[in-house]
Amino acid sequence: MLLNYSQPLEVTNLTSWLDSTLRGSLSEFWVLLIEFVIVGALLLTAYAVIALILIYAERKITAFFQARFGPNRVGKWGLLQSVADMIKILLKEIVKINRSDRFLFFAAPFFMIIASMSTFGAIAFGKGLQAIDFNIGVLYVTAVSSLGIIGVLLAGWSSNNKYSMIGAMRSGAQFVSYELSAGFALMTIVVLAGTMQFSEMIDKQQYCWNIFNGHISSIVAFVIYLISGHAETNRGPFDLPEAESELTAGYHTEYSGLQFGFFYLAEYLNMFIIASIATTVFLGGYLPIQVKGWEAFNGIMAFIPSYVWFFGKTAVLIFLSLWVRWSFPRLRIDQLLNLEWKYLLPINLVNIVVMVILVLTGLTLTDLFPSLF
Amino acid sequence: MSSVSKYFSGLFTGISSLLKGMSVTWKELWTKKVTQQYPENRDTLVIADRFRCELTMPHDANNEHACTACGICQMNCPNGTISIASAMIETEDGKKKKVLDTYKWDLGMCTFCNLCVVTCPSNAIKFENTFENAVFTRSKLVQQLNHKGSKLREKKK
Numbered sequence: 307m308l309l310n311y312s313q314p315l316e317v318t319n320l321t322s323w324l325d326s327t328l329r330g331s332l333s334e335f336w337v338l339l340i341e342f343v344i345v346g347a348l349l350l351t352a353y354a355v356i357a358l359i360l361i362y363a364e365r366k367i368t369a370f371f372q373a374r375f376g377p378n379r380v381g382k383w384g385l386l387q388s389v390a391d392m393i394k395i396l397l398k399e400i401v402k403i404n405r406s407d408r409f410l411f412f413a414a415p416f417f418m419i420i421a422s423m424s425t426f427g428a429i430a431f432g433k434g435l436q437a438i439d440f441n442i443g444v445l446y447v448t449a450v451s452s453l454g455i456i457g458v459l460l461a462g463w464s465s466n467n468k469y470s471m472i473g474a475m476r477s478g479a480q481f482v483s484y485e486l487s488a489g490f491a492l493m494t495i496v497v498l499a500g501t502m503q504f505s506e507m508i509d510k511q512q513y514c515w516n517i518f519n520g521h522i523s524s525i526v527a528f529v530i531y532l533i534s535g536h537a538e539t540n541r542g543p544f545d546l547p548e549a550e551s552e553l554t555a556g557y558h559t560e561y562s563g564l565q566f567g568f569f570y571l572a573e574y575l576n577m578f579i580i581a582s583i584a585t586t587v588f589l590g591g592y593l594p595i596q597v598k599g600w601e602a603f604n605g606i607m608a609f610i611p612s613y614v615w616f617f618g619k620t621a622v623l624i625f626l627s628l629w630v631r632w633s634f635p636r637l638r639i640d641q642l643l644n645l646e647w648k649y650l651l652p653i654n655l656v657n658i659v660v661m662v663i664l665v666l667t668g669l670t671l672t673d674l675f676p677s678l679f
Numbered sequence: 680m681s682s683v684s685k686y687f688s689g690l691f692t693g694i695s696s697l698l699k700g701m702s703v704t705w706k707e708l709w710t711k712k713v714t715q716q717y718p719e720n721r722d723t724l725v726i727a728d729r730f731r732c733e734l735t736m737p738h739d740a741n742n743e744h745a746c747t748a749c750g751i752c753q754m755n756c757p758n759g760t761i762s763i764a765s766a767m768i769e770t771e772d773g774k775k776k777k778v779l780d781t782y783k784w785d786l787g788m789c790t791f792c793n794l795c796v797v798t799c800p801s802n803a804i805k806f807e808n809t810f811e812n813a814v815f816t817r818s819k820l821v822q823q824l825n826h827k828g829s830k831l832r833e834k835k836k
Contacts, residue, residue, distance in 0.1 A: 371704055375714045633704040634697065649690060 315611040318434040345437050353426055353575060354392075360574045361388040364628060371632040395570075398563035403465060406560065410464035415561070415568035417457030422572045422579060425451040429582045430504050432592045432613030443504040444496055447583060448489050451538075454572065455481040458547070458557050461569070465560040473556025476639060477540060477547035483646040484534040484544075490654040491531035494523060494661045495587050498670065508591035513598045513678075515590040519671050523661040528588045530650055530657070532626065535580035537642075539573060542631030546639060581623035585616060589623075592616040598678060731791040731806035734784045736824040743832040744825055746803035748779040752795035760789045779825055786812060787820040 328337045362377070362385065369376025377384030403411065428447050430436040440446050455478060462474020498520045499507045507516075517524045537544040540556075548556030558569045585591060592612035596604045637645070664670055671678075680688075715724070738744050748765040764780040796805055804824065814820060 370712075371708050373707065373710050373713050375712050375716075629701060629704060629708075633700045 315609075316433055317611075317613065321434055349423075349427055349437060352431075353423060354571070356578055357571045357574045358388040358392060360578055360624070361391070361570075363624070364574070367625065367628050368632060371629075392567075395567040396564060398566075400563040400565060401560075403560050406466045407464035410460045411560075412565070414457045414461035414464060415565045415572075417460060418454050418572040419457075419568045421451055421454035421457065422575045424453075425579050426575060428504065429579065430508060430586055430591055431582075431616055432611065435592075435613060436505060439503065439505050441501075441503045443507075444492050444502045444587070448485070448492065451576070451579065452481070452485050454576070457572075461561070462557040465557070467560055469553040469555075470557050470559050473547045473549075473553045473559070477557060479639070480540070480544060480547060480642060481538055483643060484537040484650075487530055487534035487646060487650045487654055488538060490651070490658060491527040491534065492583075492587060494527040494654075494658050495520070497658065497661050497665055498524065504586055504591070508586060508593060511590040512593055513596055514672050515588065517588040520661055520664060521671060523657055523664055524588065526653065526657050527661070528584070530654055531584055531588070532580075532623070534646075534650065535584065536627055536630060537646075539576040539580060539627075541573070541577060542627065543634040543637050544642060546636055546642065549636060577624060577627060578620065581620045581627065582616070584623055585619040589619045591619075726808045726810060728808060730808040730810065731793060732810040733786070733807045733812060734789070734795070734804055734822075734824065735807050736782060736804050738826050738829055739832065741832075742826055742829045744779075744803055744829050745801045745832050746779045746782060746825065747801055747831060748777055748782075749800065751798050751800060752804065755794045755798045757792065757794065758788045758790060760785050761795060778831055782824040783821055784824055785821045787817055 325337070325341070328340060332340075365387070366376040366384070377387035380386045380390050402408070424438075425447055427437040428439070428443055428450075430439070438446070458477045458481070459474050462470045462472075462477070465471070495507075495516050496502055498516055499510055501507055501510070511519070517528050520527075536542055540547050547553075548558070550556075553559070558566055561569060592615050594604075594607035594610060594612070594615050596607060668674070717724070736744050736746060748763055750763050750765075753761045753763050762783045764783075765777050766780040768776055768778055770776050791806070793806060812820075
């Protein structure tokens with residue numbers, strides 16, 4: 307095994323060493339089995355850990371936006387607060403609701419968690435840190451992440467509760483509308499990149515991220531993707547499915563304990579997933595900042611491991627989403643649908659045409675200045 | 680204004696007003712945090728002077744107070760929070776005089792309306808802003824305000 311001295315902190319060194327040692331003593335079947343189990347366990351752990359970190363970060367940043375301190379009693383700077391909350395939620399009783407549809411009621415949280423978990427697997431966290439890499443990755447992500455809405459609708463329906471039902475219906479309307487925008491925004495970039503595979507898409511962005519490459523069109527697509535992605539996670543100004551002043555908690559009103567925990571976890575992870583897809587598609591994924599010709603600079607930037615770049619870029623986008631959340635008041639349902647159908651969708655359709663023209667006439671930055679990018 | 684220009688002007692004014700809102704919250708993010716970290720900041724904590732927390736009867740250096748045991752505060756108290764026990768003594772010149780024996784005040788029933796202090800003819804009681812009044816049993820809330828062995832301050836002639 308050769309150590310990669312220019313990038314000593316990459317995980318690829320560890321994974322390729324593990325793979326070659328296993329292959330040295332075991333047959334193909336057992337190697338794959340062991341590796342699948344390890345990848346699955348790591349993904350599940352990462353899922354829980356990232357959710358805990360996000361919950362802590364959100365509570366802290368929210369507090370700072372409101373001139374408060376946020377959690378600061380459990381552990382240093384309140385670092386253990388979300389761990390304590392997790393233990394509390396695990397210990398709570400799962401309440402059985404009278405006259406609810408028992409089977410659907412219990413099935414709903416799993417739809418949520420499975421949808422976000424399978425999207426989670428398709429994220430490229432770093433070099434060699436991607437579990438699912440189809441040649442139709444973008445399509446896969448849009449398809450799988452939209453399964454979550456089934457969970458929301460089931461939860462609202464099976465609770466046998468007016469508030470839950472209204473919340474779920476609002477969420478359904480919102481999700482169906484905004485998924486369209488998110489899909490079109492991703493499609494704009496697929497036109498630019500010429501591929502749907504995440505790994506290939508990232509490799510192409512080495513010197514020029516997609517958001518710069520398609521200039522006007524890319525930036526519009528980026529903003530639209532962030533808005534619609536934000537709306538899909540039922541947060542911020544788009545949180546009317548769980549508007550607590552009108553609907554107590556919306557579709558998950560009747561849930562308690564671990565089932566509520568699933569909804570909670572999926573909500574935070576969806577925020578992370580939206581941010582990380584945006585990172586991958588628009589901001590060059592796990593690639594460091596590279597400028598053609600500046601070899602010393604490129605070397606230093608590449609020394610920082612790829613997963614740090616990925617989580618850094620994602621954290622910026624998550625901060626943006628929190629910033630939006632604490633800036634704007636909640637939309638009414640008609641305003642919400644107006645925004646989508648009268649503004650985002652037409653702009654998006656025009657934007658795709660503009661992007662196609664840019665690509666076909668060679669007006670992207672890589673085509674215009676091949677020496678720079 | 681035609682509907683087309685209305686659409687576009689609405690779009691752009693909307694975007695600019697959203698950005699303005701975000702700049703406001705961005706500034707708010709860096710403002711000083713206003714939370715009072717209570718148990719740690721006991722030394723620097725400022726409680727307003729007029730904040731009414733605990734009824735007290737000021738005693739001077741000679742262990743003398745100004746209460747004549749007239750009972751007006753007891754009568755004025757809407758909740759029956761104050762109970763005054765008085766005693767009759769005979770002074771040196773042979774006169775009978777009513778003096779204060781025990782002045783009991785129940786914090787648990789008090790609404791801090793301040794009527795007792797307002798109506799006291801000799802300014803013998805007042806409310807202090809010492810607010811840490813929590814105790815473990817209800818009986819501890821009943822306090823005796825006059826100190827042990829204290830007596831009425833003689834008026835200067």
